[in-house]
Each structure stands twice: as C-alpha cells, then as structure tokens.
Amino acid sequence: xxxxxxxxxxxxxxxxxxxxxxxxxxxxxxxxxxxxxxxxxxxxxxxxxxxxxxxxxxxxxxxxxxxxxxxxxxxxxxxxxxxxxxxxxxxxxxxxxxxxxxxxxxxxxxxxxxxxxxxxxxxxxxxxxxxxxxxxxxxxxxxxxxxxxxxxxxxxxxxxxxxxxxxxxxxxxxxxxxxxxxxxxxxxxxxxxxxxxxxxxxxxxxxxxxxxxxxxxxxx
Amino acid sequence: xxxxxxxxxxxxxxxxxxxxxxxxxxxxxxxxxxxxxxxxxxxxxxxxxxxxxxxxxxxxxxxxxxxxxxxxxxxxxxxxxxxxxxxxxxxxxxxxxxxxxxxxxxxxxxxxxxxxxxxxxxxxxxxxxxxxxxxxxxxxxxxxxxxxxxxxxxxxxxxxxxxxxxxxxxxxxxxxxxxxxxxxxxxxxxxxxxxxxxxxxxxxxxxxxxxxxxxxxxxxxxxxxxxxxxxx
Numbered sequence: 193x194x195x196x197x198x199x200x201x202x203x204x205x206x207x208x209x210x211x212x213x214x215x216x217x218x219x220x221x222x223x224x225x226x227x228x229x230x231x232x233x234x235x236x237x238x239x240x241x242x243x244x245x246x247x248x249x250x251x252x253x254x255x256x257x258x259x260x261x262x263x264x265x266x267x268x269x270x271x272x273x274x275x276x277x278x279x280x281x282x283x284x285x286x287x288x289x290x291x292x293x294x295x296x297x298x299x300x301x302x303x304x305x306x307x308x309x310x311x312x313x314x315x316x317x318x319x320x321x322x323x324x325x326x327x328x329x330x331x332x333x334x335x336x337x338x339x340x341x342x343x344x345x346x347x348x349x350x351x352x353x354x355x356x357x358x359x360x361x362x363x364x365x366x367x368x369x370x371x372x373x374x375x376x377x378x379x380x381x382x383x384x385x386x387x388x389x390x391x392x393x394x395x396x397x398x399x400x401x402x403x404x405x406x407x408x409x410x411x412x
Numbered sequence: 413x414x415x416x417x418x419x420x421x422x423x424x425x426x427x428x429x430x431x432x433x434x435x436x437x438x439x440x441x442x443x444x445x446x447x448x449x450x451x452x453x454x455x456x457x458x459x460x461x462x463x464x465x466x467x468x469x470x471x472x473x474x475x476x477x478x479x480x481x482x483x484x485x486x487x488x489x490x491x492x493x494x495x496x497x498x499x500x501x502x503x504x505x506x507x508x509x510x511x512x513x514x515x516x517x518x519x520x521x522x523x524x525x526x527x528x529x530x531x532x533x534x535x536x537x538x539x540x541x542x543x544x545x546x547x548x549x550x551x552x553x554x555x556x557x558x559x560x561x562x563x564x565x566x567x568x569x570x571x572x573x574x575x576x577x578x579x580x581x582x583x584x585x586x587x588x589x590x591x592x593x594x595x596x597x598x599x600x601x602x603x604x605x606x607x608x609x610x611x612x613x614x615x616x617x618x619x620x621x622x623x624x625x626x627x628x629x630x631x632x633x634x635x636x637x638x639x640x641x642x643x644x
Contacts, residue, residue, distance in 0.1 A: 256635035264641035281516025316494030323516030357539025
C-alpha cells in the first residue's frame with residue numbers, strides 16, 4: 193500500500209534529531225509537526241520571521257499579528273524569537289537551519305528540484321522555496337512517486353523550470369524513501385506491501401537497488 | 413514638521429508628494445503588518461503607473477489589492493501573488509508586469525538598498541529561470557548570481573508603536589518586511605497604532621531607528637486575517 197499523507201509525515205519525523213532547527217513547507221511537510229517523537233525538542237522556523245512556532249491558537253488566542261509562512265494564525269512557543277524577513281533569510285541562506293522539508297513537482301537524479309512553476313498555467317510565485325533549497329544542506333523532499341496518470345516524478349532530468357540545482361539529497365514518496373548520490377536515486381526503504389518492482393517501474397531516473405530494501409513499519 | 417518631530421496628522425499629509433510613475437516599497441507579509449491606511453490613501457489619490465515592491469499584492473478589495481481596482485500598479489516585484497483574482501486577470505491580460513523575486517532575495521534587495529550596497533551575490537536562484545541573464549561568480553566552488561539593490565521614492569510601513577522621533581517597534585510577526593522597507597525609501601512613511609512619548613520605548617529594543625523615518629502617523633487598523641486557523 194502506498195503511504196498516506198500522515199504516514200509520510202510520520203516517516204519524515206523519524207529524521208528529526210534533538211536540538212534541530214527545522215523549516216517545514218506547506219502541505220505534507222506541515223503535518224510532520226504532529227509526529228515529533230517523544231523526548232526530542234525541535235524548533236520550527238517559519239520564514240516570515242518566527243523561530244519557535246507553537247500550535248494553532250485557541251479562539252481567544254487568535255492574533256492577526258501572529259501568523260506563519262502559510263499565512264495561518266499561529267502561536268509562539270516559550271523560547272521563541274521573532275525577527276524581520278531579512279534576518280529570517282539570513283538564517284536560511286546562511287545554512288543555520290538543520291533540516292528543511294518541502295514538496296516538489298519533480299526531482300531528478302542530479303538532485304535538481306522543480307516545485308514552483310508549470311509553464312502555461314498560472315504562476316503564483318516561488319515564495320521562499322528558492323532560498324530554502326539554496327541554503328539548506330539537509331533537505332527532504334516529500335511528493336507522490338508518480339502523477340495521477342502514472343507518470344514518474346523521479347526523473348533523469350527535470351522537465352519543469354527549476355527551483356534549485358543539485359540541492360536535494362533525500363526524497364520520500366508515497367512508495368519509497370531514497371537518497372540521491374552520484375547521479376542516481378538509491379532505494380533505501382519501501383512502503384509496506386510495495387514491491388521493489390513497482391518502485392523500479394515508476395522511477396524514470398536512474399535507480400540503484402541494494403540487495404536488501406527494508407520495508408517501513410508504522411504503529412497501527 | 414519641525415526638527416525631529418516627524419508626526420503628521422492626516423493621511424493626505426502622510427502621502428504628500430506621491431506622483432504617478434513612482435516606485436513604492438511596502439512592508440507586510442500577506443495581510444499581516446501591511447500599511448493599510450497608507451495604501452487606501454494612495455488609492456484615493458488615484459496616482460497611476462506605480463512600481464510596487466512588496467512580498468505579496470494583498471487580496472481582492474483589501475491591502476494592495478485596492479490599487480488593482482483602478483489599475484494603479486503597472487509593475488510589481490513580489491515573491492508570491494497567488495491570493496488575488498483581479499491580479500491574476502491583469503497579469504494574464506499583460507496589464508501588470510510581475511517580477512517574481514525569491515522571498516529572501518527580495519528582503520535582501522530592500523536591505524541592501526537602504527544600506528548603500530548596490531548589489532550582492534546569492535546562491536538563491538542559480539540554475540533556475542531567476543538566474544537567467546544575471547552575472548554569475550564562483551566563490552569557494554559554489555555558484556552565485558548577482559542581485560541588485562532596490563530603493564523607492566516612497567516606503568510605506570506599518571509599525572506598532574513609535575515616538576515623534578520616528579523610532580519604531582513592530583508587533584510579533586507583523587514585523588516581516590517592514591524594517592527593510594523603512595530603510596529603502598527616499599521618503600519613508602510609517603503608520604502606527606500608537607505614538608508614545610519619547611523615552612517610553614526602550615532604546616535597545618527599537619527595531620527601526622528614527623533616522624530612516626520621515627513621517628509618522630497614528631491610525632486605526634482593520635488587521636484582516638487571511639487564513640484564520642484555530643486548534644480543536
């Protein structure tokens with residue numbers, strides 16, 4: 193079975209380490225905050241200028257001056273810091289964020305990512321995504337392995353305009369967890385009940401399959 | 413306006429001197445921390461052919477979205493413009509020129525503009541359509557593109573509290589682009605919720621020192637929320 197969005201968030205959350213500063217993009221990455229393992233403390237960075245994003249507010253706590261990068265009302269946790277957009281992107285561009293999780297339309301075997309623009313369709317803008325992928329050494333891309341029509345999104349070369357070049361080293365799809373190394377996807381784990389053959393079939397880029405590919409496990 | 417007293421008492425006075433064809437830098441992220449009354453005054457004046465520099469372009473009927481109604485903006489530098497149907501329509505009709513700029517690059521271009529730095533190198537956008545046609549240099553084995561500073565004829569800023577000297581503090585994440593915008597205007601106008609007596613703001617807590625600010629006005633604010641989200 194392909195992973196649900198919640199399972200994908202759960203799997204990404206296993207990569208969190210105690211003391212990490214983490215930026216979570218919109219969509220599945222946002223759900224990762226719900227699965228931070230017990231006993232570890234992470235600080236969530238929101239690129240509009242908040243380090244230490246807390247939970248969503250109660251009705252009484254809603255404050256129009258307190259939002260996250262997705263423009264949702266949020267709270268700040270104890271120990272949070274708030275600053276300008278220039279300061280926020282200094283910490284992003286300067287490589288101070290330990291882990292960035294974001295979605296993508298396509299990723300290729302060279303670590304290129306396309307996530308912001310489909311030519312011919314309405315272009316809304318890249319927001320902070322280009323700065324995030326340029327600044328982070330440690331990025332996990334979350335996406336579905338193939339489009340609804342079965343076309344692979346893990347390519348030899350991205351077809352859409354890039355968000356960043358050669359910057360992605362880990363990808364989690366609904367079918368598999370992979371690392372990108374030396375111009376190839378390395379299959380590290382597969383979703384429960386998903387065969388290596390299916391992953392091979394749905395990966396258009398170069399895929400290296402080790403002898404043993406463990407199956408992910410999830411708590412019921 | 414005598415000496416260091418930067419207070420003005422009407423929005424008409426606050427935006428005096430704005431003309432068609434000028435560049436206006438605006439603070440705000442989404443609808444958070446936007447100079448909503450200064451924008452409304454620009455709409456009232458009906459100046460046209462403006463170049464606007466702002467992370468977003470408001471929503472239909474509020475914030476910078478107001479300036480779309482009478483086609484007052486001819487060009488905008490922004491990182492994300494997806495919340496506005498009128499904007500979409502004007503973009504598709506080529507009535508507005510959009511220069512999409514990565515968010516961090518936009519913030520830094522304003523900061524550089526205010527700090528007297530004409531341009532800077534950044535890795536953001538290298539190898540993407542944003543890097544096309546821009547100078548590339550390699551430092552320590554990595555590629556960077558040259559991005560130029562932005563300055564404006566006017567900067568419009570939303571603060572929380574200020575004193576008559578123009579020292580400003582911002583509230584929570586309504587800070588966002590405001591401090592950089594404040595530095596990058598030839599004329600910087602700040603509207604705040606409260607003007608306090610000099611000495612009330614702690615000097616070491618000032619976000620925008622008064623040297624950057626030309627006019628201060630106290631206003632009242634709707635503070636519309638774009639995506640109200642509460643926990644269960």
